[in-house]
Amino acid sequence: MKDKRTRTPENSGRRQFLRTGLAMGGLAVSSASLPVLAQSARDHGDHDMHQMHEQMHGNGHAGHDAHGEVDAKTLRAMMGYDRVEDIPLRGPADAVARLPYTERDGVKEFELTAEPIRWAYAEGRTILAWGYNGQVPGPEIRATEGDRVRIRFTNNLPVPTSLHWHGLHVPFAMDGVPGVTQKAVMPGETFVYEFDAVPAGTRFYHTHGSHHGDESVQMDMGLSGSFIVEPKDGSRSFDKEMTLLLGEWQLGAEGMNQVVATGGHEHEIGGDHATGGYNLFTLNGRSYPDVPSLKVREGERVRIRMINAGSMSIHPMHIHGHSFEVVAIDGNAVPEAARQMRDVVTLAPGERFDVEFTADNPGIWVLHCHELHHAAMGMIMLIEYEGFEAEAKAPPPATAPAGHAGHHGH
Ligand SMILES: [Cu+2]
Structure with a gap:
């Protein structure tokens, strides 16, 4: 390229x-590229019958649980579809x-x-x-x-x-x-x-x-x-780099998003007060243990570009077994004399920290948010050295009160 x-x-x-x-x-x-809208529920028969079917067979995605409920009108307004199962799965x-x-x-x-x-x-x-x-x-x-x-x-x-x-x-x-x-x-x-x-x-x-x-x-x-x-001059201080985009979500039952369920009112519904209503925290859109590991080789200089793309939470991101050097803040290079060696950098919404570390301690390490509720709800990534395989993956994260979320299987 x-x-x-x-x-x-x-x-x-x-x-x-x-x-x-x-x-x-x-x-x-x-533009002609509007999403192909699902056929209306009416085409498939009475909407109430449809809901009843979902309730009876337990394979529906909305309208049968107080925590994940959304009516068809709200779903259409927020997602452009009448039925959750018609929304593209990606x-x-x-x-x-x-x-x-x-x-x-x-x-x-x-x-x-x-x-x-x-x-x-x-x-x-x-x-x-x-x-x-x-x-x-x-x-x-x-x-x-x-x-x-x-x-x-x-x-x-x-x-x-x-x-x-x-x-x-x-x-x-x-x-x-x-x-x-x-x-x-x-x-x-x-x-x-x-x-x-x-x-x-x-x-x-x-x-x-x-x-x-x-x-x-x-x-x-x-x-x-x-x-x-x-940079225009092609300068590069690292052997390997990755971008880590920090996300936060309000997950409801059966894969519902509370922003959708409330028709865009989200915070009004409160939720888990310890985390301001957010109960799912992602790195590059994935939740631990399903966050892809950062694979490194001994001796490599590695840059991680962290971006807090959430709208509320602050994330103290912590690395085990290493220190990292803060080389850029909000994208702008930190002069060498002013650089700090840290093992935690804290990102408020909108902030970016570029950190670099030398891979000099072979093994498997975690990089995680030290707001530990966030870590428990998914904000962890493994750093795996070549030659080390991660042990059996941890059990799935707690994403919401038991029985109310996170069991939307495909
Ligand atoms: Cu956090």
């Missing part, structure tokens, strides 16, 4: 800025690590959509979600500092949304804040974002809601992904 990279001159002033803003800022065209096997791009006139063009899905956060366990390109987190966008990038974003959700470039210095018309920099992207519409990828570092993209007030609701549905801007 390296030889395909082109670099464009950086945005050269007000004239360029205005041209971009006018050309791209208000562009919203309708998991890691369907996901791509990095978003492919095509080059056109020196511009890197990316395609992103927002889609209603059932996301497999662990083996045999799903949660209703909104995913970019149908995955959680969205695919990583990679660019080189100064690249001109164009992201064609199509909203296939049943609700308006937006796309914000967190930590990137974009022209304001590209900032993706509904009511401030643009109108929300309506269901079925496409909005084209275009800007220079600056500055270098660990950035990310996420929804900014449909209007002021529902940003957390949309974030809590899974709408985020990493955006890594590699």
Whole structure:
């Protein structure tokens, strides 16, 4: 991919800025790519009969449990489908690590959509979600500092949304804040974002809601992904890198998402007070023990780019058996003289920490959130050295009061 990279001159002033803003800022065209909606329940017979069938056979997904209940109207409003089982089931096997791009006139063009899905956060366990390109987190966008990038974003959700470039210095018309920099992207519409990828570092993209007030609701549905801007000079201080996107969820029974069940009111329902209503914590969309291990080789220098893409929780991320060096905060390099050796770094929502460690202590180690409720609810990853196989995996995490969640099998 390296030889395909082109670099464009950086945005050269007000004239360029205005041209971009006018050309791209208000562009919203309708798209034919609305999700294929499920046939209405009426087509299959009386809705009550359908629910009764689910209750009798215990294989339904909604409408028969006080904690996971959602009526068809709410489900349609939030997910665009009448029945949970019609919502596309997606998991890691369907996901791509990095978003492919095509080059056109020196511009890197990316395609992103927002889609209603059932996301497999662990083996045999799903949660209703909104995913970019149908995955959680969205695919990583990679660019080189100064690249001109164009992201064609199509909203296939049943609700308006937006796309914000967190930590990137974009022209304001590209900032993706509904009511401030643009109108929300309506269901079925496409909005084209275009800007220079600056500055270098660990950035990310996420929804900014449909209007002021529902940003957390949309974030809590899974709408985020990493955006890594590699330095123009090609400098690289590590042998191996990984991006770790921290997520938090309000899981209901049978794979229900409480954001959906409450029609977007989420926090009003309270829940487990120790964790503010969040009861499932993910790393790159997966919950321990189903978080893929970081595999390292002795002697390697390893960078982990941590991104807190949650809307509320603070995560003190702790590594066992090693210290790591904080090399960048919020994507920006820390001068060498100011670098700290830590074994915990704490990320508030929106923060990023790039840490590096030298793999000099062979074995199997955990990297986990030291808010231990979060660890218990999934926020753990193993670091496995070559030659070491993880022992038998731990039992599934407690995700909610027993019997009320996490048994949505597929
Ligand atoms: Cu945490």
